[in-house]
Amino acid sequence: MAASITLGVFSGNTSTRIGLPKVDSSNRLSLKTNASALSDLGFVTSQLTGLKISNVVSFQPARPIFTKFSPALQPVARRICPFTGKKANRANKVSFSNHKTKKLQFVNLQYKRVWWEAGKRFVKLRLSTKALKTIEKNGLDAVAKKAGIDLRKL
Numbered sequence: 001m002a003a004s005i006t007l008g009v010f011s012g013n014t015s016t017r018i019g020l021p022k023v024d025s026s027n028r029l030s031l032k033t034n035a036s037a038l039s040d041l042g043f044v045t046s047q048l049t050g051l052k053i054s055n056v057v058s059f060q061p062a063r064p065i066f067t068k069f070s071p072a073l074q075p076v077a078r079r080i081c082p083f084t085g086k087k088a089n090r091a092n093k094v095s096f097s098n099h100k101t102k103k104l105q106f107v108n109l110q111y112k113r114v115w116w117e118a119g120k121r122f123v124k125l126r127l128s129t130k131a132l133k134t135i136e137k138n139g140l141d142a143v144a145k146k147a148g149i150d151l152r153k154l
Helices: 035-041 129-138 140-147
Strands: 006-011 014-019 043-045 052-054 089-094 100-105 109-116 121-128
Touching: 109 129, 109 140, 121 129, 129 140
Parallel strands: none
Antiparallel strands: 006 014, 043 052, 089 100, 109 121
């Protein structure tokens, strides 16, 4: 029994048909394989694509990888005052045409050497100007204790 296969190709508004050669039912391509051929060869070759499909399963458990983690870059100092907790404020930048775009208003952080009376030495700090005024008013020990900062490690 002969069969004729027609493949339709559609492109845009037109369609064309391509006729493929007639295939006899006795010569049909089959993906079914018998068990004896599979055991003899150890793999199956697909007649359509030429790929080899193996029936041998080899499983090797993955070895854990132990590497020491080292960051590529050093951590960057954050724009937060350690004494007051002040940080950047999100605000709108308003143009003449009243067009609003987002911007950040950063804290006025300064590097300052402050005399630490209890330690009898200078301590270099990065603090906001508001914290500097608070330290002048209340003293460095009181402000550091309230913020939970150990000045001996600085």
